[in-house]
Each structure stands twice: as structure tokens, then as C-alpha cells.
Amino acid sequence: MPWVEVRGGSIRVKWWGGQYKLDADGKPTKKKLYESASGPQPGIPFKDEEEAYTYGLDREHDVRHGKHIPRASAQTLMKDYCWLWFERADLRPNSQRTYRSMLKSVIVPYWGERPIGEITALEYDLWKKQVRARYSDNYAGQVLSLFRMLMNDAVLKYKLRADVPIIEQPRRGRYEKKRTRRVKRIMPVEVVHQLASNAHHVWGFTGWVYIWTIAFTAMRPPGEMWGLQRGYASPNWPASDPDTERREEALERYQGMHVLRVQYQLYYVNSRPTLAGPKYDSHRSLVIPPFLHEMHEALLASHNSPWVFTAKRGGPLLGTQFARDYWHPIRDGRPATVPKKKGYERFARPALPAVEAMAGQDLYRL
Structure with missing residues (x-):
């Protein structure tokens, strides 16, 4: 049971916080650790002994039902919690880079000095409004999603606060038209052919x-x-698969078909080229039409690179200015190049038409 102490003009209540004192080896002893409070909120004293006693009873009720959040835990600063959470999170290299950037540039600068247990729904709504106003819809959504993840783990996994300060109430406040994703329409083969011709x-x-x-x-x-490697292209796979079980299964399943394997993606991690699994672990085998298989055969016969698709000079595509030097001229076209100096005729380039159906679009929209 809690007990109340009255000293001068102040009233304090103590209760058992559900923990025991640790010995020199870090093992719990039989000595209980007690918590105390001088008011229901920081800076607000108890009105009388009865209010203090009731407050202590409520805390002990939370302890018995596993809902109690120790005061020391609730006072953990966000700047400490964020980086502890980041170190313990099991993330892909790309996600690590993205989350680290958002924590460092947006979340920690704003919330860093705030105790995690004192963040309120009102403060979150204010910050959310600032984030929406400052950043693009896509980036703001990612930041808010990461903050929600931090708060959910603080409540469910690490027991640093009692509830999540994010309250979603539909049809409240100013009306905002629901944002819909762009519809990906069927691409006419003529458009694909024009892109391929430009390419x-x-x-x-x-x-x-x-x-x-x-x-x-x-x-x-x-x-x-x-990240598509020679060994996973249809002229070689599945016979070249290093995984014995997958190779035997694929040889039987795809007999008489042309198949390539999506096993990796290639990107930079800490300035180093890294092969990682595809997004969402979506490893998959893709049956391709005979004409595409023949193209891959001819392409692999034209070079000795371990990558199926190489840069203009034969190296890997990673590290190139792909959007500027490859995709934009393919999509937007370019004027003809006619060298004026004699002996430079080999640098002549024909004019390429813009592909209007892909105007302003990224390559993945194809």
C-alpha cells in the first residue's frame, strides 16, 4: 500500500514501482525500490493527503496489471532513445541510410531534449503541421511514419510510456481532399518501341x-x-544457380522455358557498392518471352562483364549519372549534333524525338 508524507507545506506519496534493488553482480535482491511524487503533474502539488493517497493507489494498480511506466524510463530523452532504437532495429542498408538521415535532420533536432514520456498529442499535432508544411508529401509521410514507429516501440516493446501520442480522428478540422496515387495506365507497345529506339x-x-x-x-x-548478374540471366539460369535445392527445383519446374532470377539489387552503402536482396525480400523467378531471351543471349555474348547491363564504357551502371546521361535523353529526346570540324564526323548524332507519353515520368512508370 502507498503511504503519504507531509513535510511542512508539501505532500508526498511513495509506492512500490515493481522493481528490486540490484546487487554488485546486477542480480535483483529482496529490497524493493520505491517511487514517489509530490503532485499529479510536474509543478502541480497535491491538494490534500487523500488525493496523494489515491494517486499512489492508481500507480500500484498499474504495477499489478503490468501498465506501470517507471518515472526514470519516462524521463529518457528522445535524443538518447532515438539512437538506441536505431542501433537495435534490424534494417536493410537502404533503410538504415534513410532512417539515419530522418532522425539526424528532422526528428532529433526537434524532439531531442524532450523526455519521451512527456510528449503530448497536442505537441505532436503541432509538429506534424510543421513537417507537412516544410517537406514534400512523400518525405513528410516517411518522417511521420518513422515517428509513429518510434512511439509504438516505446509503448509496446520498451515500456517507456503508457500510450502513443498520435491520435487519428477522421473528419476533424479543415477538410483535405484525399490524395490518390497516380494510376499506372497500360503502356502502348509503340511507346515502348520509341523509348527502346531512343535508348x-x-x-x-x-x-x-x-x-x-x-x-x-x-x-x-x-x-x-x-544488380542483375550474368549467372541469373535467362541464358544461364537456373543451371548456374549456386543453391543446389533451388537449382534442381527450377530445372524441373521451368523445363522448356526461359527464366531469369531476381536475386539482388545493387546500390551504395556508406559509399561502397553493395549487393542486397530485392525490396521487401521479393526474390522471384520471371518467365520471359523468347524474343527477350534472344536479346539477353546476344547482349551477354557482346561483353565479359559480370553484370548483364553495363554503362556506355563497359563498367557497372552504379556510379553513373543515369538520369542525366541516359534516361532524360531517352525520354525527352535531343537535338541533332553536327560537328563543324573536319575529322569529328564520328561524333555526329541524329535528332531523337521526345516520348510524350512518358513526359516528366520516372523510368519505373514504364
């Missing part, structure tokens, strides 16, 4: 095959396309 002028045969591969496999650019 052939910009990038050679590799560009021609690159566009047709995206259109007929829906592989995610750039990571999955750049």
Missing part, C-alpha cells in the same frame, strides 16, 4: 535490351536492373 541511339544495344526488359519483366529500376 539504342543513346546507349547502344544495351539500352535497347534494357528498355524491353523493364517493360516485360517489371523489374525495379535502378537497383534490380543494375
